Amino acid sequence: MHFTVEAQNFAKPHLTAGAIAVDATCGNGFDTLFLAEQVGSSGLVYGVDIQSRAIETVRAKLLEAGTLQQCRLVVGSHSQLNAMIEQEHAGAVSVVMFNLGYLPLGDKTIVTKPETTLAGLDQAFEMLRPGGFLSVLAYPGHRGGQEESQCVADWVARHADVIRSERFQDPGNRNSPVLWALIKVVGAGV
Numbered sequence: 800m801h802f803t804v805e806a807q808n809f810a811k812p813h814l815t816a817g818a819i820a821v822d823a824t825c826g827n828g829f830d831t832l833f834l835a836e837q838v839g840s841s842g843l844v845y846g847v848d849i850q851s852r853a854i855e856t857v858r859a860k861l862l863e864a865g866t867l868q869q870c871r872l873v874v875g876s877h878s879q880l881n882a883m884i885e886q887e888h889a890g891a892v893s894v895v896m897f898n899l900g901y902l903p904l905g906d907k908t909i910v911t912k913p914e915t916t917l918a919g920l921d922q923a924f925e926m927l928r929p930g931g932f933l934s935v936l937a938y939p940g941h942r943g944g945q946e947e948s949q950c951v952a953d954w955v956a957r958h959a960d961v962i963r964s965e966r967f968q969d970p971g972n973r974n975s976p977v978l979w980a981l982i983k984v985v986g987a988g989v
């Protein structure tokens with residue numbers, strides 16, 4: 800399974816022209832670009848990464864693709880997501896994507912952490928519209944990754960009454976990435 804492609808495939812049906820989406824871990828910008836293409840020039844994508852270097856890479860990628868104008872890029876932690884989106888967009892976001900871990904070929908010490916990931920997931924859930932989609936791709940194979948994956952699994956379990964969830968992992972490989980495809984149940988409170 801190609802997990803990053805699968806995350807996008809699951810997100811796609813939830814994205815229409817004019818939609819609002821969030822990439823909570825921009826990295827090299829593959830998900831940001833995907834989201835920007837789906838929502839089009841009438842939509843809006845918030846792209847967040849803790850590394851300014853990553854955000855500059857993403858900015859260049861979007862500019863080249865002609866999709867920068869529908870994106871707002873923010874250097875900061877997704878644990879502060881609420882402060883990054885406009886109030887009028889709270890509860891109206893169609894898709895939020897988290898791709899955890901570190902930047903491939905980048906500084907492996909700058910890595911997502913359980914506390915900030917959980918804070919980000921709480922806020923992502925709140926900003927989703929009913930029926931909205933949240934993907935979380937976690938990597939148990941790196942140092943601290945197993946603990947972070949377990950925290951995400953526990954978070955999903957705690958939200959079982961308000962989230963419809965599917966979990967994917969290569970069978971027989973405990974270090975395989977884990978993808979959660981999550982849908983906020985219509986009628987769910989926050």
Ligand SMILES: C[S@@+](CC[C@H](N)C(=O)[O-])C[C@H]1O[C@@H](n2cnc3c(N)ncnc32)[C@H](O)[C@@H]1O
Binds near residue numbers: 828831902910912
């Ligand atoms: C696996 S990469 C994301 C890959 C990206 N989705 C792509 O398409 O290239 C994980 C990213 O999370 C970022 N990151 C780590 N901690 C973060 C935090 N607290 N808030 C936002 N981004 C964070 C890292 O800087 C890194 O770029």
